[in-house]
Amino acid sequence: MRAVKAVLVAAGNLKLQFPDDVEDTLILRSITDVNEPKFLSHDIPLFNVIISDLFPDIELPKAEYKVRIIVALLCCKDDNLEPTEYFFKKIIQSYEMMKVRHGFMLVGEPFSGKTKVLHILAETLTRMKENHGQEEKVIFRTLNPKAVTMGQLFGQFDMVSHEWTDGVVANTFREFASSHTTDCKWVVFDGPMDTLWIESMNTVLDDNKKLCLMSGKIIQMSSQMSMIFGTMDLSQASPTIVSRCGMIFMEPSELGWKPLVRSSMNTLPKILQSVEHRDLLMELFNWLLPPSLNMLRKNCMVCTAHFSHSSLN
Template sequence: MRAVKTVISAAGNLKRENPDMNELICLRAIRDVNVPKFLQDDLKLFNGIVSDLFPKIREEPIDYGTLEESIRNVCAIKCLKDVDGFITKCIQLYETTVVRHGLMLVGPSGSGKTKCYEVLGAAMTALKGQPSVSGGVYESVQTYVLNPKSITMGQLYGEFDQLTHEWTDGILSCLIRDGAVSMDQEKKWYMFDGPVDAVWIENMNTVLDDNKKLCLSSGEIIKLSDMTMMFEVQDLAVASPATVSRCGMVYLEPSILGLTPFTECWLRTIPDMFQPYTDQLNSLFTRFLQVIGPVVFFYF
């Protein structure tokens, strides 16, 4: 039901943006909600199912205009290569933040999870006040990053002292309380950079629900305002279905980037004394690090 509600919410946003659009709205809403969570191989099956459901409809490419331009500008400023697949994932992350206040960036190391939300946040901040593609205007983004597995449950959510029975707020409760009483229009992203397991994330279920409330052991209930809970994880092997179903998913694969963007960006930052050797270094990277089909060894 949460997935159905998300599709309906996305379709409603599209209908308000394009009142004259026909059933293409439903198709685009289904794509916007589901495509980010699929692997490259799964997309082929998904496209086949969608073509059977909407046989006579051809979806036109979506023009993200200023958002895509701003993302590419931020990539240039951060000395990153604006790979088309990476830009697509940044836009998918933006679309997911529009319809979900809880989402997960899933993928192995080297897939670009951290840079994805950093680039998108900087791009939205640069476009502050301009009309957005989903209706409304862009707002600046403030990101708070914490590792929930590096601290105890009491340090994360808050706890009572065993001797004095005094309540001490945790890091997350302090951050959310400050965001709840804030009067500005700034979007607040809380990024949990660490493994997701049932030890700490089950306490987030009320936050990830539609009521958006953080319930503390002290009895206090904090109502979330315009906040987004993000989780940067490598996999969901030990995550419970209750948590996964409450979150939107954006899956990033290392194959989207490949190795070339990493080597090119690194070569731009080497000291001037090594600049004459960039071609040689690039040829060595291509020779020893690139995978060029199966390698066959012959012994004589």
């Protein structure tokens, strides 16, 4: 039911934005916007086949994000990031997911670009507010939930004084919820997921959007707040948490290694910034890196096990 509600909310937003469009097209676009981010690259062709069977002879118009993409390009240039099509696709998906869900997860292995997607999206929305009068400024707080204890995260009682001390999450929630500005406020949990702390987010991610503390205090989220999780996998997440969150899956294989190389080449000394030197370095990377990665994926686990066994002997 939450997935159906997300589709209906997206369709309602599109209807307000494009009141003269055919409703079949709006429903198809809302279904695509809500569901496509949660699929991996090899699942998208199957999803497109199913959609073509359900909505035959309907061409889906592309969303107009020209201004946002131009501003995002400037943000990428300032942050020395390679503006790839896949990277911008995930930025747009995160933006659209934020419109229909107050809590969503960016799931993917390291080097898939989860953190930078959020940073560029925040910079883009902030610049659009400052330069174009659109969107809202973004304020976000990032924390690693596994870097602190549960008491430091949500709050705890002092066994000596019997006083309650609020944790990082409670203080951040209270600061954002009591703010009267129209700025977007993100609480970002960037780190491994654990059942000990994620299950405490059930009421926050539900429709009532309330943080319930063990002290009995309840903090109501404001309409400008969003809960964002960046994690490598969902092995510790229960179905109740997954159903309450929007999902955006990211793959390092889709991003590739070339954007990392190009960004790092921009930091080289000036003597190596000429076209000839850059082309030569890129040829060397194309020559050496793919077979090295192939060797790493196929044989390094065996080599590591053999080294560990021989070292023990």
